């Protein structure tokens with residue numbers, strides 16, 4: 001089943017099947033990723049640069065900033081949701097997703 005994935009609005013949104021589904025304005029918790037010196041980084045997403053699929057998981061590349069220490073980095077491979085039976089199910093940004101955390 002085709003699922004169309006695109007980055008829209010200069011990186012502000014990930015679009016799934018022509019609907020804006022994942023915004024940059026959310027704060028995502030990176031517990032396993034070595035994003036900055038914080039034990040758990042709370043990362044405000046600033047821009048998406050790419051979106052893709054790994055298995056049934058939708059992953060994004062982009063740039064984010066830790067809201068505690070202010071460090072800003074590019075990351076890749078953040079899982080933002082899954083495609084199940086042809087429809088997109090977004091992950092909660094503050095959920096624990098050790099298996100789908102990005103690399104920096």
Ligand SMILES: [Zn+2]
Nearest residue numbers: 036038066069
């Ligand atoms: Zn930090």
